[in-house]
Amino acid sequence: MRTYLLLAWTWLRASAQYPGPLIMMMLGSFAVNALDVAAILVIFEHTGSLGGFGLAEVMFLYGTSGLSFALADMLFGNVDRLSQHIRSGSFDTMLIRPASAFTQMAVDRFSVHRFGRTAQAAVVLALALPQLGLAWSRVWMIPLMVLCGIVIFASVFTLGGAMQFLLTNAPEVANAFTYGGSTLTQYPLSVYGSELVKGVTFVVPLAFVNWQPALFVLDREDPFGLPYWLRFASPPAAVALAAVAALAWRAGIRRYRSTGS
Amino acid sequence: MIELDRVGRSFTVGRRRAKKTVHAVRDLSFRVEAGEFVGYLGPNGAGKSTTIKMLTGILAPTSGSIRVAGLDPTRRRTVLARRIGVVFGQRTTLWWDLPLRDSFELIRHLYKVDQKDFRRRLTELTELLGLAGFLGTPVRQLSLGQRMRGDVTAALLHDPAVLVLDEPTIGLDVVSKAAMRDFLLRLNAERGTTVLLTTHDLGDIEKLCRRVMLIDHGSLAFDGTLDDLRATAPGEASMEDVVARLYSA
Amino acid sequence: MYISTRLQLCIATVYSAPGTRPNPGGIPGKPDRRPGRHAPARHRKYGCPRPGHPAGWQGRSDAHREAAFLLYARIAGYGFRRHSTYRAAAVAGAFTNTVFGILRAYVLIALWQARPGLAGYDLADAVTFCFLSQAFIGPMQVFGGGLELSERVRSGDVALDLVRPASLQMWSLADDLGRAAYLLLLRSLPPTAVGAALFGLVAPAGPAACLSFAAGLVLGVVVSFALRYLVALSACWMVDDRGVQSLSLVTTLFFSGMVLPLNLFPGWLGTLAEALPWSAMVQVPADLYLGKRDALEALGFQLAWAVALLALGALATGAARRKVVIQGG
Numbered sequence: 001m002r003t004y005l006l007l008a009w010t011w012l013r014a015s016a017q018y019p020g021p022l023i024m025m026m027l028g029s030f031a032v033n034a035l036d037v038a039a040i041l042v043i044f045e046h047t048g049s050l051g052g053f054g055l056a057e058v059m060f061l062y063g064t065s066g067l068s069f070a071l072a073d074m075l076f077g078n079v080d081r082l083s084q085h086i087r088s089g090s091f092d093t094m095l096i097r098p099a100s101a102f103t104q105m106a107v108d109r110f111s112v113h114r115f116g117r118t119a120q121a122a123v124v125l126a127l128a129l130p131q132l133g134l135a136w137s138r139v140w141m142i143p144l145m146v147l148c149g150i151v152i153f154a155s156v157f158t159l160g161g162a163m164q165f166l167l168t169n170a171p172e173v174a175n176a177f178t179y180g181g182s183t184l185t186q187y188p189l190s191v192y193g194s195e196l197v198k199g200v201t202f203v204v205p206l207a208f209v210n211w212q213p214a215l216f217v218l219d220r221e222d223p224f225g226l227p228y229w230l231r232f233a234s235p236p237a238a239v240a241l242a243a244v245a246a247l248a249w250r251a252g253i254r255r256y257r258s259t260g261s
Numbered sequence: 262m263i264e265l266d267r268v269g270r271s272f273t274v275g276r277r278r279a280k281k282t283v284h285a286v287r288d289l290s291f292r293v294e295a296g297e298f299v300g301y302l303g304p305n306g307a308g309k310s311t312t313i314k315m316l317t318g319i320l321a322p323t324s325g326s327i328r329v330a331g332l333d334p335t336r337r338r339t340v341l342a343r344r345i346g347v348v349f350g351q352r353t354t355l356w357w358d359l360p361l362r363d364s365f366e367l368i369r370h371l372y373k374v375d376q377k378d379f380r381r382r383l384t385e386l387t388e389l390l391g392l393a394g395f396l397g398t399p400v401r402q403l404s405l406g407q408r409m410r411g412d413v414t415a416a417l418l419h420d421p422a423v424l425v426l427d428e429p430t431i432g433l434d435v436v437s438k439a440a441m442r443d444f445l446l447r448l449n450a451e452r453g454t455t456v457l458l459t460t461h462d463l464g465d466i467e468k469l470c471r472r473v474m475l476i477d478h479g480s481l482a483f484d485g486t487l488d489d490l491r492a493t494a495p496g497e498a499s500m501e502d503v504v505a506r507l508y509s510a
Numbered sequence: 511m512y513i514s515t516r517l518q519l520c521i522a523t524v525y526s527a528p529g530t531r532p533n534p535g536g537i538p539g540k541p542d543r544r545p546g547r548h549a550p551a552r553h554r555k556y557g558c559p560r561p562g563h564p565a566g567w568q569g570r571s572d573a574h575r576e577a578a579f580l581l582y583a584r585i586a587g588y589g590f591r592r593h594s595t596y597r598a599a600a601v602a603g604a605f606t607n608t609v610f611g612i613l614r615a616y617v618l619i620a621l622w623q624a625r626p627g628l629a630g631y632d633l634a635d636a637v638t639f640c641f642l643s644q645a646f647i648g649p650m651q652v653f654g655g656g657l658e659l660s661e662r663v664r665s666g667d668v669a670l671d672l673v674r675p676a677s678l679q680m681w682s683l684a685d686d687l688g689r690a691a692y693l694l695l696l697r698s699l700p701p702t703a704v705g706a707a708l709f710g711l712v713a714p715a716g717p718a719a720c721l722s723f724a725a726g727l728v729l730g731v732v733v734s735f736a737l738r739y740l741v742a743l744s745a746c747w748m749v750d751d752r753g754v755q756s757l758s759l760v761t762t763l764f765f766s767g768m769v770l771p772l773n774l775f776p777g778w779l780g781t782l783a784e785a786l787p788w789s790a791m792v793q794v795p796a797d798l799y800l801g802k803r804d805a806l807e808a809l810g811f812q813l814a815w816a817v818a819l820l821a822l823g824a825l826a827t828g829a830a831r832r833k834v835v836i837q838g839g
Contacts, residue, residue, distance in 0.1 A: 010370060025752050028756025032760050046628055089352050097342055098371060173602040176605055
């Protein structure tokens, strides 16, 4: 933790030496993600509801998922670059340092542009919330769901990284789960098929990033008729996935075989 | 300081059908005492890099046990990291886009080196290795010789008891090579740092090492002083020929 | 200083290569405009024979053109082979593209169920569009990159490429077409097949649609290449080209039709998006497949952008040569 902050600070200072490209990248990252919102707006140009949810509700889902994903990505997203580090040999270098390889990978080249996405998601959420007129008795769930979302996405990133110990030449597989998970949770799960939704509820618990708790916040029926208590199950789901991810990462490090030379 | 006991490391290569096991290192045992300066020789693919990676905790051995500075490298990797310094001649451990000075600053944080000690050592190393002219240059713009000096500095900022060098003079010109050798000799003599060095340059061995170990096909083919090594082939005139004979044996 | 010395060295090496001679009486540091090893690939600029040259290099004869064509075909072949060493990555990419295809298809289905016949597509058209756009990601390199050039600009090795007696742009284009062909096989077929199996996709309207779709694909790759080439070369003038890259990514994703079909865009935004070059990469080939657009007009649109962007690329290459080779970086 201390190491992470110190390294992040050093990287930030180092990166501040070339502010021009950084600002461009931050804007770029802001804009790339704003495209998702643009897509949602274009969709709602043509229809009043998607999967039974209105614009403000979809924006709420987008904002909570986006915020969780952006923060997880900012803090740990680099972990899914493992195969690059393995192939270039820089993973070996991390292993000779007196800090966990995980921390070093996560913080590598930490720079301001990582805030771009977070800012974008926060703006969307801030715009969506006032339009929903939520009851105070339900709002408490929002910070909790964002936190659980961060843990779930960070675990998915870690699993994606750990997977690359085996699939060093195919790191793109991880994207299907990390970015795929982010895309999936941006929309109400009611647009997807029920098999898919059961899969992301009981196998890879992406439904707990925002869908299940959001049903509570928005006080909606579950379109798939799943039990009511699942709406409060995000914390245990997040903890369980984090445990699996940690085990997978450790197993990966033990199996690590380094490159040729 | 370094102890290997019947260490083996094998890799499975190839896919399902053509799967086979390669023994990169087999049944390797040796000891290096504190303050020694040891050359580690061997033809390409003999297992030198694998040994170094196991000593530094990058790779876990498949059999046998290793102790470096009293620690098991695989289990106590991060603790060990503070007591050893590692230089890979073939690639840099520095950060490509950062100026040398920032790389050192990062290392100070990583190794939790006290600010005062850090300043003192950096000043000392800057003088000894002549870094002053390019401390502010990003690593990617450094020449090979400059980069190597930067890498050696980075490996010594935390004052390790053991220094492991994997081909530290590869690609250096005559002057840089001589400067690097002088520096390593001084380091070993004055600070008592234990040095283990792999190289293909027999000049390094002759100038630096009191003891030579030679590995071939994953096991130790020779272990002794430089004179012992010469004595294995009394007829051969040069060191190159002596070693070539051992390699092809 | 160091870089310029290295460049001089590089240039010296190139000109001492077999088949070339040092530049007698030429401007120091200026590349000798004479064919080297890859002689048949002469760019027009290098094609003009100088007095006293050995016979066989003169004129742009038919035989020469044929030789140049063969050379570029061979380079494309190498591009194909080079990428086939990244098979695992291509398969992984296909997997990811398929997953995203499925996710996005559901969203579009929800939209078209609410508004059947929206934008001239029926439900099946919309789902087909979605899987086609995923299939285009590989060959059109929608997320940018795919060119070795950017790495070579960063490392300074581009100086070697720029003094080669062949057009850097044409050379890279041939290589990129090879890459696209390989990725078409590995990254485009699987998502389309899975999409067809899960949702049932529309087949092309007929042999004419197939043909124009194929032509549209090739032109799409050329436009995509020309844009990426410009982005890669821009690094010659910039310390850090990541900003340009992310800008290019945003425009490509949004204006190609990757995020949503362009005919869903309202009003002037839709008109603008349809006119910009990026639509040649996804929207136009997909419409050709679905038979939603006049083939000649669509192909003409792609061709016009391809020519315009390649011309711009040629100008940029000239400028880069002046900057990197003559001024020494």
